[in-house]
Amino acid sequence: MPSPTDLAGLGSAALLIAAAPLLWPGVRRLPRAGLALLLAATAILALAPLGGLTPAGYVRGVLGDLSLTTTVLLLRALGRPFFGWGPIDPRSRLALQGVVAGGGLALYPFALGLGPVDPYRLGYATPWFVGLVLLLALAAWLQRLPLVSLCLAGAVLAYALGGHESTNLWDYVLDPLVSIWGLTGLLFQGARHLWRSLTAPHKQSSGSPPS
Numbered sequence: 001m002p003s004p005t006d007l008a009g010l011g012s013a014a015l016l017i018a019a020a021p022l023l024w025p026g027v028r029r030l031p032r033a034g035l036a037l038l039l040a041a042t043a044i045l046a047l048a049p050l051g052g053l054t055p056a057g058y059v060r061g062v063l064g065d066l067s068l069t070t071t072v073l074l075l076r077a078l079g080r081p082f083f084g085w086g087p088i089d090p091r092s093r094l095a096l097q098g099v100v101a102g103g104g105l106a107l108y109p110f111a112l113g114l115g116p117v118d119p120y121r122l123g124y125a126t127p128w129f130v131g132l133v134l135l136l137a138l139a140a141w142l143q144r145l146p147l148v149s150l151c152l153a154g155a156v157l158a159y160a161l162g163g164h165e166s167t168n169l170w171d172y173v174l175d176p177l178v179s180i181w182g183l184t185g186l187l188f189q190g191a192r193h194l195w196r197s198l199t200a201p202h203k204q205s206s207g208s209p210p211s
Contacts, residue, residue, distance in 0.1 A: 104179025123168035
């Protein structure tokens, strides 16, 4: 019988597979019943044995256990068509992308040996690091960023309960997938603002009436 950590890991991988159809063009315009049937069938197929291992198992083998942050984002994406949730507001999205992108840049290059320190070691039951994550969660709550607060506080709770096979807090806060999402989102926003700043003077001068 699979352990609770195996079930959690396979469940998060199944969520990732189940959410994939939401990226297909026109899928969100399906009736709720049809969309629910499609997503449910995809989730069932994700957990169906295929050559001795489920598709969710293959995804987990490649990506590892997904972080609590990724799991929250997947659950929100899957629930949005059925609960009437709007898109993540730009302020919360930018803040969360900043957290996961900054965390990824602070963790992964050094974990690969590109520096003299290894921040990953801090995630092994280091009390002040746990306190720092909780402090960030509190700060996000006070700044009215509930999604960021939920991801950070939820990661600490899942870490305390041993929700993953990993015993490192970093793995509950972020993973490479959500870090790439955050970094590409910030780069896209930066490029868009740069483009607007470069084209705004041209538009203003071209739209001004002749003297």
